[in-house]
Amino acid sequence: MSQVIAAAADLNAPPVTKTLADFVSTHPSQGWSAEVEHEAHRTFLNWLGCAIGAAQHESVTSSLAAVQEFQPAPQASILGRKERVDMGGAALINGISSHTFDFDDTHLKTVIHPAGPVASAILALGEHINTNGRQIIDAMVLGIDVECRVGNAMYPDHYHRGWHITGSTGMLGSAAACARILGLDTHKTMMALGIAASQPIGMREQFGTMTKPFHPGGAARAGQMSALLAKHGFTASLRALEAGRGYMQTVSTKNDWSEIDRDLGKSFEISLNTYKPFACGIVIHPAIDACAQLRAQGVKADEVERIELRVHPLVLELTGKKTPKTGLEGKFSVYHGCAMGLIFGQAGESEYADDIVNRPDVVALRAKVNATTDSDISEASVDVKAILKNGKEVHVFVKNAIGSVENPMSDTNLEQKFTSLAEPIIGKQKTAQLISALWNLGKAADLKQIIQLSTPN
Amino acid sequence: MSQVIAAAADLNAPPVTKTLADFVSTHPSQGWSAEVEHEAHRTFLNWLGCAIGAAQHESVTSSLAAVQEFQPAPQASILGRKERVDMGGAALINGISSHTFDFDDTHLKTVIHPAGPVASAILALGEHINTNGRQIIDAMVLGIDVECRVGNAMYPDHYHRGWHITGSTGMLGSAAACARILGLDTHKTMMALGIAASQPIGMREQFGTMTKPFHPGGAARAGQMSALLAKHGFTASLRALEAGRGYMQTVSTKNDWSEIDRDLGKSFEISLNTYKPFACGIVIHPAIDACAQLRAQGVKADEVERIELRVHPLVLELTGKKTPKTGLEGKFSVYHGCAMGLIFGQAGESEYADDIVNRPDVVALRAKVNATTDSDISEASVDVKAILKNGKEVHVFVKNAIGSVENPMSDTNLEQKFTSLAEPIIGKQKTAQLISALWNLGKAADLKQIIQLSTPN
Numbered sequence: 008m009s010q011v012i013a014a015a016a017d018l019n020a021p022p023v024t025k026t027l028a029d030f031v032s033t034h035p036s037q038g039w040s041a042e043v044e045h046e047a048h049r050t051f052l053n054w055l056g057c058a059i060g061a062a063q064h065e066s067v068t069s070s071l072a073a074v075q076e077f078q079p080a081p082q083a084s085i086l087g088r089k090e091r092v093d094m095g096g097a098a099l100i101n102g103i104s105s106h107t108f109d110f111d112d113t114h115l116k117t118v119i120h121p122a123g124p125v126a127s128a129i130l131a132l133g134e135h136i137n138t139n140g141r142q143i144i145d146a147m148v149l150g151i152d153v154e155c156r157v158g159n160a161m162y163p164d165h166y167h168r169g170w171h172i173t174g175s176t177g178m179l180g181s182a183a184a185c186a187r188i189l190g191l192d193t194h195k196t197m198m199a200l201g202i203a204a205s206q207p208i209g210m211r212e213q214f215g216t217m218t219k220p221f222h223p224g225g226a227a228r229a230g231q232m233s234a235l236l237a238k239h240g241f242t243a244s245l246r247a248l249e250a251g252r253g254y255m256q257t258v259s260t261k262n263d264w265s266e267i268d269r270d271l272g273k274s275f276e277i278s279l280n281t282y283k284p285f286a287c288g289i290v291i292h293p294a295i296d297a298c299a300q301l302r303a304q305g306v307k308a309d310e311v312e313r314i315e316l317r318v319h320p321l322v323l324e325l326t327g328k329k330t331p332k333t334g335l336e337g338k339f340s341v342y343h344g345c346a347m348g349l350i351f352g353q354a355g356e357s358e359y360a361d362d363i364v365n366r367p368d369v370v371a372l373r374a375k376v377n378a379t380t381d382s383d384i385s386e387a388s389v390d391v392k393a394i395l396k397n398g399k400e401v402h403v404f405v406k407n408a409i410g411s412v413e414n415p416m417s418d419t420n421l422e423q424k425f426t427s428l429a430e431p432i433i434g435k436q437k438t439a440q441l442i443s444a445l446w447n448l449g450k451a452a453d454l455k456q457i458i459q460l461s462t463p464n
Numbered sequence: 465m466s467q468v469i470a471a472a473a474d475l476n477a478p479p480v481t482k483t484l485a486d487f488v489s490t491h492p493s494q495g496w497s498a499e500v501e502h503e504a505h506r507t508f509l510n511w512l513g514c515a516i517g518a519a520q521h522e523s524v525t526s527s528l529a530a531v532q533e534f535q536p537a538p539q540a541s542i543l544g545r546k547e548r549v550d551m552g553g554a555a556l557i558n559g560i561s562s563h564t565f566d567f568d569d570t571h572l573k574t575v576i577h578p579a580g581p582v583a584s585a586i587l588a589l590g591e592h593i594n595t596n597g598r599q600i601i602d603a604m605v606l607g608i609d610v611e612c613r614v615g616n617a618m619y620p621d622h623y624h625r626g627w628h629i630t631g632s633t634g635m636l637g638s639a640a641a642c643a644r645i646l647g648l649d650t651h652k653t654m655m656a657l658g659i660a661a662s663q664p665i666g667m668r669e670q671f672g673t674m675t676k677p678f679h680p681g682g683a684a685r686a687g688q689m690s691a692l693l694a695k696h697g698f699t700a701s702l703r704a705l706e707a708g709r710g711y712m713q714t715v716s717t718k719n720d721w722s723e724i725d726r727d728l729g730k731s732f733e734i735s736l737n738t739y740k741p742f743a744c745g746i747v748i749h750p751a752i753d754a755c756a757q758l759r760a761q762g763v764k765a766d767e768v769e770r771i772e773l774r775v776h777p778l779v780l781e782l783t784g785k786k787t788p789k790t791g792l793e794g795k796f797s798v799y800h801g802c803a804m805g806l807i808f809g810q811a812g813e814s815e816y817a818d819d820i821v822n823r824p825d826v827v828a829l830r831a832k833v834n835a836t837t838d839s840d841i842s843e844a845s846v847d848v849k850a851i852l853k854n855g856k857e858v859h860v861f862v863k864n865a866i867g868s869v870e871n872p873m874s875d876t877n878l879e880q881k882f883t884s885l886a887e888p889i890i891g892k893q894k895t896a897q898l899i900s901a902l903w904n905l906g907k908a909a910d911l912k913q914i915i916q917l918s919t920p921n
Binding site: 065066069070072073076077078079080082093094095168169170171174201202204205206207208209210211212213215216217218221222225232235236238239240241242243244246247250251252253254256257 | 628665670673689692695703704
């Protein structure tokens with residue numbers, strides 16, 4: 008058996024670990040276009056809003072209680088809360104909160120949620136060691152590039168095997184970004200990536216539980232620790248990512264090495280980042296968008312006989328829950344998504360409250376949705392037909408849902424989303440000031456204002 | 465692609481998560497034979513000696529420096545050192561030190577080193593929350609049973625794929641043991657195992673670097689944190705271990721579910737634990753033993769023309785380094801192991817010093833060793849022939865090396881090994897007192913004496 012696998016392993020893989028470490032440690036500050044720079048600010052703003060918004064969720068309260076058992080030093084802030092914990096605990100908890108509503112950013116090529124593992128790690132580290140905003144933006148762009156390039160190389164096999172790719176590549180993004188913040192040289196950055204490579208986190212079976220948002224949080228913390236270990240001389244394999252029994256070949260049968268260095272330092276994966284208008288898994292978005300369009304066309308829930316949905320098989324595989332009982336389960340139900348779109352025209356966090364999921368008219372409409380799969384339809388698209396009680400049919404085809412790369416949310420959309428998340432936690436005034444500060448993060452002399460505004464009075 | 469994998473997945477797996485959690489949370493204290501109870505004390509003693517012995521190694525100094533960056537509260541002790549850190553940091557560092565010399569225990573059926581992830585987690589937790597010795601022994605027996613049973617189910621596929629099985633099952637042992645120490649009920653123990661299931665640690669490519677001992681340390685810490693999260697209400701999938709996209713099916717193509725509950729609570733995997741007489745990977749032990757037997761038969765290094773070694777293919781796959789340059793590399797060289805056996809008749813940590821590995825007579829003898837592989841020979845055996853310059857041949861066949869289940873180290877052997885490791889760090893008097901205290905750990909009212917004796921004056 009061992010010989011068979013050894014023979015199948017690619018022992019001539021290119022030096023992925025070195026290539027990425029070299030890039031992270033030597034790429035110039037702001038060495039990219041104004042568009043990339045702006046996208047980085049959009050990514051950070053969206054991530055921070057999601058984290059603040061979930062600050063009172065039980066996933067945060069519960070993980071904070073566990074972190075408090077370690078009597079942590081008050082090095083870094085929990086976003087949207089008054090407590091401070093050590094920077095590892097803050098990386099963990101902010102990573103958890105930012106993914107708790109399933110409302111964070113998505114790199115659609117890989118379904119990685121890129122910011123959670125990276126931004127959570129560097130904001131906590133940066134607050135403690137007092138970096139400026141430029142260092143944060145630089146580290147985030149580079150860290151996201153690392154995790155998404157590795158994801159590109161392994162997707163889809165890695166994901167299909169069962170890995171929640173956000174946590175199982177995110178520790179590399181976190182390690183890379185923290186290594187950059189710490190100013191590690193290429194060799195030590197290789198060590199940081201190598202130590203992190205032994206710690207992929209997360210299986211898809213956890214979807215629908217608090218362990219799903221634990222994945223980016225755990226990845227943030229693991230990568231941050233890996234960079235700190237490397238700083239102090241801890242060693243790892245120089246080929247930890249690419250070797251026959253290294254990380255990539257152990258966790259994925261597909262490894263397209265060309266994804267690692269194609270246009271490295273010229274094109275940036277953060278350019279492909281997207282932000283969710285709806286507080287659920289990205290694969291449901293076309294269906295919600297389509298049903299919101301039905302609503303805009305005048306279709307009313309009580310006139311509907313049935314709704315016929317045609318989707319890519321992955322949609323039902325990930326979100327096929329017919330009868331969700333809680334808000335969290337609702338996020339894994341394309342049927343509930345359709346009901347939200349048609350009844351409310353939106354699907355923010357408030358549409359995923361437990362009482363909404365169990366409201367009789369919602370339950371009734373959900374039962375009228377039939378979904379069929381069709382591999383010829385893209386994961387980004389949906390075909391929806393509403394058959395009304397009067398015999399009329401209304402048809403909507405969505406090629407790219409709002410929030411996709413092709414049909415992105417505007418800056419104003421993002422600010423509105425941020426406001427809806429942050430205002431209930433930090434209030435109107437701080438929310439407005441914070442938005443303005445975040446658009447200027449790259450020029451901030453330190454992180455004090457951002458931190459102060461991100462925590463309630 | 466996704467459909468193919470989903471079809472291959474076993475969606476009817478038995479309730480592994482529940483079965484193991486039920487066992488861990490309800491099995492009676494000391495609910496096993498006197499032999500199992502004694503083996504638990506041997507396991508703990510051997511583990512503690514290895515951890516103390518490596519206390520000044522750079523893997524410990526370096527990881528301690530990283531942990532200090534978090535300004536940890538002094539909750540728990542670093543074995544063999546004066547520093548105290550938080551219980552998570554102590555679990556990590558003691559797990560690292562206990563595996564640094566590659567001298568710790570081995571469950572030969574799976575090549576798991578069982579104590580590192582489990583004992584490191586519970587001693588740190590137990591010191592902080594002030595448990596007694598009985599709780600430690602109970603938790604260790606149960607935790608080791610969990611990790612080794614999961615290992616039995618997945619071995620060898622999981623290992624051949626590239627996972628360092630100690631870290632990639634150890635987080636479950638740690639979570640189980642910490643859940644037991646915390647007195648979690650069955651449901652919360654399921655949550656602890658579930659959270660841990662998302663955090664397998666370690667690839668074999670890291671062998672020969674500090675990240676190898678990081679694997680049990682990281683697993684100890686991950687499992688401990690998982691139990692604390694579960695205590696505070698954090699949730700995970702109820703089928704996190706066994707589901708189609710759960711941990712076991714994601715990280716292994718082979719899953720023999722019957723290994724989970726066969727004689728569960730009646731036979732204990734710790735009974736199969738073994739302790740190394742030699743400070744290197746277990747697969748080299750038969751070769752060292754055989755060469756030490758050649759020496760005992762009067763064969764001298766300078767009389768040797770060449771040594772012909774016949775070994776199982778795995779031996780060269782894992783330890784085929786022809787020309788190691790450092791002590792650490794020497795541990796992955798069956799050639800160096802043979803030289804140690806013939807020149808010194810032993811292979812303790814001092815035989816893996818850098819200067820020994822590079823000593824001219826050692827280098828010369830190493831070059832005379834030829835190894836061929838033969839899948840008909842067991843991994844536990846070796847066939848060695850010394851061809852002398854005078855034409856004479858001396859033949860030794862080792863069926864089971866000293867330290868195997870069939871040919872175990874005696875309690876006295878274990879005490880001698882412990883002494884050789886601990887005396888240079890904590891001194892003669894404390895070492896003798898500690899050995900005596902450790903044989904009585906199951907009756908200790910608290911852990912204070914063990915901790916006090918395990919740290920230098």
